[in-house]
Amino acid sequence: MRLRSLRLRLSVAAAGLIALALGLAGAGLVVIFDRVLDARTAEDLDRTAKFLAGQVSRAQDGHLHLAAEPADSRFATPYGGLYWQIAPDGPDRAGDLHSRSLWDKSLPAATSDARAVDLAGPEGTRLIAVARRVTIGREGAQTPLTITVAMDRRDLAASRTTFLGLIVPALAGLGLVLALAMLVFVQRALRPFRTLRTDLRAIHDGSRTTLPNTFPDEVQPLVDDLNRLIGVQERALQRARTQAGDMAHGLKTPLAVLTALARRSADDRPELSAEIEGQALAMGRQVERALVRARVAASGNLRRRACPVAPAVDRLVATLRRLPDADSLSWETSVPAVLSYPGDEGDLTEMLGNLLDNARKWAHRRVVVTGEMHGSESILVIEDDGPGMTETAIARVSRGRRWDETKPGTGFGLAISSDIAEETGARVTLARSELGGLRVTLDWQSALPAERRTAGREATPH
Template sequence: MKSGSLRLRLGLAAAGLIALALALAGIGLTLIFDRVLDARTVDGLDRTAKFIAGQVTLAPDGSLSLPREPADPRYAAPYGGLYWQVEQEEGGGALRSRSLWDRSLGTVPDAPTEPAFGDLSGPDGGRLIAVTRRVTIPGHGGTVQLAVTAAEDRRDLAESRATFLRLLVPSLLALFAALTLAMSLFVRRALSPFRTLRTDLAAIHAGTRARLPETFPEEVRPLVADLNRLLDAQERDLERARTGAGDMAHGLKTPLAVLDALSRRVDGTDPALAAEIAEQAQAMGRQVERTLARARAASGGLRRRACPVAPAAERIVGALKRLPEGEALRWEIAIAGGLGFPGDEGDLTEILGNLLDNARKWAHRRIRVAGRVEAARGLLVLEDDGPGMSEAAIAGIARGRRWDESRPGTGFGIAIARDLAEGAGARMSFGRSDLGGLRVELDWPLPPA
């Protein structure tokens, strides 16, 4: 996937947002878990404090006693992590769990509602979450105010939190993978109209479709309508251009015919003038022919016509074999059946006709035509065993000059063929063939599948 891909950009943006959302969700869930864990711990400690408050008694000598202690063994183990303490508010006696050993707990400051809860320092230096419930019990001659405190070491809660995180992080990662995959599928589905549009445009380029269908989603339909209007407008403009080029050619036929007649009329009295007039008329005719070829080459536009190469080449070779110099030559044709040229059949016929006719004029015994698909491009190679062309002659053809004046039409038809090929989006190059003569190579990009 390319770096400029819209799908890649949307996918990365979605993955980033999903990751951010899940990170915030993880932080939020951890805070909620801490709150819930603290609340459940406070509730459990408060139940313990109520149990102790219900069990504590005051002896006749004023000392406190607890006939029944909480059953959790951690209250009996030194620094076991669970602690309780009962103190008289007036500074009397106190009871402590065995887990406190020789230490004492403080009390949580008064709160508007019972019980009061908060953090206290533990006997081993750790932090405790504690609950203090202040109760009044009857005593000898009155009542006694007691502060009952129950506490738990926060390190035990930290272990529960670590266990929660060990489960939460892999779950969030799995959810991230699932949501990213789902978003990728969603983005692919959302962009499917553009893939369809690309396929339809490729069909228009290939000439198998004239307009885009109107079956796209509402959001894409205005773009499709504009493209169809552009195609229609281009077709009208190209039709006017073709008509104008045809009118120009028709309008020049009569003046050129008059010039040719004048050259023949003065041939007896002034041969030099007649030759000059005939040469200029022929030059004008060639320029008109090339201008018309360029006009046809420029008429492809977006709507390319895919023309099969093999039938056109066989038809032209069959015609050239009947010419005087063609029947003695050996013609070799090896063109792949699926090879198509991105132009009209008439353009392809004129291109091959000019190139093969030029090869017929110069070949000694052999002409070879090969065509294939190579690296998503169409390739057509025409070779002969004649004398070939020099670099200067090739450069001259690029400027529209004739290759050689000794044979009629030599070189100018190649220039017209190059104009038509370039107008169809093909590239024409010249070189030396392994047969000894000229090698003409045409290659063009193939439309995407």
């Protein structure tokens, strides 16, 4: 996938936003969990403090006495992580009561009542603590006390670690689901553009003339502009064809007159007449070639025609068979019905007419026409068993010159065919045939969809 791909950009942006959202959500959940955990812990500690407040009393000797201690075993384990302490208010802390877990330590005085605070604990630990102030004794002999219950925050950290061990895979799974959902969303969001590409390819192949008006409102303005562009090019094509035809008639008639005048004056000045006639014929050929190139170039618009090759070959071969000097030739054709040329039928007929007529003129006994497809490449080969061409002659034809002046039109038709092929995206290659004569190869990229390239491969021999 290229860096300029809209799908890649949307996917990367969506992945980044999903990752950011999940990161923020995870951080928020951890903060919420910490606050909820502190609140729940403070409630449990305050409940223990109320229990201790109900159990504490002052003995006859003035010392504090606890009727029952909390049942949690951590209060009885030295530095077990749960601690309680009961201390009289004031500077005299004599008579303090504390849990066995504090051992020989004591808790700092808390400044809040029934609210969670952080205190320094034994062995350098940090505690979350709740302090509750109560008064015991009869009126007139009351004793204010501060009951502090604390828990080691390492126990909370263990709960936090357990929570993280659950929330991280959950968020990762959610991220995967969101990423898949975003991929589906991107695919559906870009579907109109894929449909547009398919419809444009159909116009390019010649199976459609305009784009449909079934696109979403966000894409339809672009489709309307493309339809207007297609209409403008179609009208320009028609004007170009009309102008090319008018130019052909306007130039061929004066050239024909010059040729006739040259032949009429052949008796008086034969050398001048022959020179004028030769130049007129040369001008006619150049005009014909220029008009062909102009006409074919004008057809290179968005609508790429697809013309079947086999019917055109059959028609031309049937026509050439009827010529007087073609009776002794054997025509062998094998062209798949699926083979299509990316151009107008007129261009294909003119090009194949030149190539087949050239093979007819030089063949001794055989002319072989074969077609085949290799993936997206289409190939049409015309061979004869004539004398063939040298590399020098092939180079002359490539430069648009005639091959042999002894036969009218020889070589110049090959140059025109090369021009037509070039303008329609094809290529003409000349080489020596295994039959002994000339091998003309015409190859192009097929305009057919992939599912049709594998169908109709059966060739029809003639």
